[in-house]
Amino acid sequence: MGAISAPLVVVLLFCCLVSVSQAEYLKYKDPAQSLNVRIKDLLQRMTLEEKIGQMVQIERSIATPEVMKKYFIGSVLSGGGSVPKIKASAETWIEMVNGIQNGSLSTRLGIPMIYGIDAVHGHNNVYKATIFPHNVGLGVTRQVCIYLMNNNGHFFLDPVLIKKIGDATALEVRATGIQYVFAPCIAVCRDPRWGRCYESYSEDPKIVEAMTEIIPGLQGDISGNSRKGVPYVAGKNKVAACAKHYVGDGGTSRGINENNTLIDYRGLLNIHMPAYHDSIVKGVSTVMVSYSSWNGKKMHANHFLVTDYLKNKLKFRGFVISDWLGIDRITSPPHSNYSYSIQAGVGAGIDMIMVPFNFTEFIDVLHYQVKNDIIPESRIDDAVERILRVKFVMGLFENPLADLSLVNQLGSEEHRQLAREAVRKSLVLLKNGKSAEKPLLPLPKKAANILVAGSHADNLGYQCGGWTITWQGVGGNNLTVGTTILDAVKQTIDPATNVFYRESPDPTFVKSNNFSYAIVIVGEPPYAETFGDSLNLSIPEPGPSTITNVCESIQCVVVLITGRPVVIQPYLSKIDALVAAWLPGTEGQGVADLLFGDYGFTGKLARTWFKTVNQLPMNVGDKNYDPLFPFGFGLTTNPT
Known part of the structure; x- marks a missing residue:
């Protein structure tokens, strides 16, 4: 290999210095530069293909x-x-x-x-x-x-x-x-x-x-x-x-x-x-x-x-x-x-x-x-x-x-406690007793026998609703980690209290077990977007049948797991207490916290609750506003 001439060495050194200099002056990579300088510097370096690529989300x-x-x-x-x-x-x-x-x-x-x-x-x-x-x-x-x-x-x-x-x-x-x-x-x-x-x-x-x-x-x-x-x-x-x-x-x-x-x-x-x-x-x-x-x-x-x-x-x-x-x-x-x-x-x-x-x-x-x-x-x-x-x-x-x-x-205990707090503050008590003098809530933790019923009592997927693990949501308890309302009830009551759970009990079973009271948890299945559009807003069966079979026989609180107000007026006279729990998520313990009086109900409706779908759309401030429960309504209870 022959010797490199002096002029060539100078040229090579100059090229290296230019290369280093250019690398040092990539302003868009320097966080010390102003935001606008970085944007301008990078944008001027980009080809049309690179620009269009930035506009694409796949x-x-x-x-x-x-x-x-x-x-x-x-x-x-x-x-x-x-x-x-x-x-x-x-x-x-x-x-x-x-x-x-x-x-x-x-x-x-x-x-x-x-x-x-x-x-x-x-x-x-x-x-x-x-x-x-x-x-x-x-x-x-x-x-x-x-x-x-x-x-x-x-x-x-x-x-x-x-x-x-x-x-x-x-x-x-x-x-x-x-x-x-x-x-x-x-x-x-x-x-x-x-x-x-x-x-x-x-x-x-x-x-x-x-x-x-x-x-x-x-x-x-x-x-x-x-x-x-x-x-x-x-x-x-x-x-x-x-x-x-x-x-x-x-x-x-x-x-x-x-x-x-x-x-x-x-x-x-x-x-x-x-x-x-x-x-x-x-x-x-x-x-x-x-x-x-x-x-x-x-x-x-x-x-x-x-x-x-x-x-x-x-x-x-x-x-x-x-x-x-x-x-x-x-x-x-x-x-x-x-x-x-x-x-x-x-x-x-x-x-x-x-x-x-x-x-x-x-x-x-x-x-x-x-x-x-x-x-x-x-x-x-x-x-x-x-x-x-x-x-x-x-x-x-x-x-x-x-x-x-x-x-x-991910799923830390601190965050779960925050979610539990959010559940407590999101529930709305719509009815408490068939007369104001005889409220049903808060429920006593100690009783001989209590009944928990309904399709949504032991179903974490229903509790969470759509946009949970999948787009439309899914029923069951295997989708993720959390506490169903049934499990929360069992964790809250006195150890001497017997809890009976039936998803859809018949009237004979309800009448034959001498229950002190019942918690009925029903509502909508999960849905998202267009799949949730509904012209009737009715509670799917067996929800209405469960309400009737249970609440006509014993004192009951109905907990609604829904993404919106639904038709409830036909069943209201049978129900002793009514709670709108919406779609509470994984921390079902927050529901039990209120039912049994560890905390008081404070939530107020952020939506108008209609009597019939024929009234819709109906919003607070409308003429002829005649709801079942008005915007801002919500009964309160004191912690026991």
Whole structure:
């Protein structure tokens, strides 16, 4: 090998210095640089293919490292019930998420992906997670702010219940390596016939607005000098939140899911918009668009509400995400004119598209439309800038991979006790005794024989409802870990009390055992979205038969496990005490805490309880308001 000439050495040294210099000046990788500098530096380095890839969210089942690298995919999600394996541990989830992330980090620019999941009442897709009451119950708690006095006589703010639930949920989600949740749902359900009504806190926009306090729990408290509309996530123990479903999804005609919301602009702003304004003030990272329409215009194609109002008027600087195949559903039938749907959806201002499987077609069509000036590249740049802003703000570039430091947070005893507290505060006592002078509750713990009956007494899946382990939910006691109401009763009563359990007892059995009283637990089976739409809102059999067979013979308290008010008036005269327990989740002990007087009932209805479905829709403040139980109603008891 010959000697290297001096001029060549100089050239090589210069090239090395230039290379090192360039590496040192990758501003987007430097957390000391300002947020805007990092975004601008990275965006200008990206090709059109890399930009479009960031706008794509695919399902985890197809998100191989190779796919992530080849198509520069920006986000991955778990659909309802999509798990790495049945009863997967936190460690298994982390291994999967990190494997996908490594594919993203191996791309030219190393942009990390963000992983999203529906954690709508706790980390509900994951085995052993704490399952909190669904929002329909949490709205009952009405805890907006609590001030306590310390020993020095100074007041301090105690984090409200909903904020604590957000904090616990964030920890459990992060325990599995996931950084992004599709929550909270801030729909204002105006008709309980809607199959998603249990995802709504209330029919009252003020209560829904107040419950956005869950966002600082999920993301962290935004600083006082933060700019309005800029997303905020406080670090690797917090998650990016998603306010959904924008906007008016709770106001569809006859409560039909994904239907048309007929309301004037002022009504839309006064009823359905306030919680979005509050979410943006609190630094929410993302907003998900609704499948529904407003006065005939599909929300996924509504440029005025998505861009002009949300982004420009409300100054939202996070990213807007579609719902599952939401772009496809702009047309009827879905996907019938996909090119138009992409143009309309992306043009309306949707930044990230939940494809979730047919991503190559989306990429190809969008690439063609940009190259042919159908969609300007400036719209793509706006979308990617917003996506990068969230990723930078939450520290994904500095901490893209999860570790095992939080695995013990999943289903922790502290979180289960918090969920138990939430159950206690979410129950509403609607009737207590056939006369006010003879209340049935609280029940005596010591009795000779008591009966527990009903399809929902010993069924953890029914207790949790939809969006639990699977999309639609599932019955039985094997889906996850928790305490059924029957088990809670057995753990609460005096050891000398005999508990008899029959799911559907006949009248002869009820009359022949000299029961002191009965606890009847009935309600709706699990459901989600359109599968829950109901025009009759009746309790399925054998619920009504169980109420009749038991309550006509002995003193009974009926506990309703439902996602909304249901038809109960025909049975009310037979019932001694009536409790709305909604969908309480895994911690059934919270129900027993109130039935037996360890704590008192405090909950007040956040929904109007109708007499007949012919009255619907009926909301507080309506003319001819004539409910069975009005909004705000709830009897109280004292602890014994």
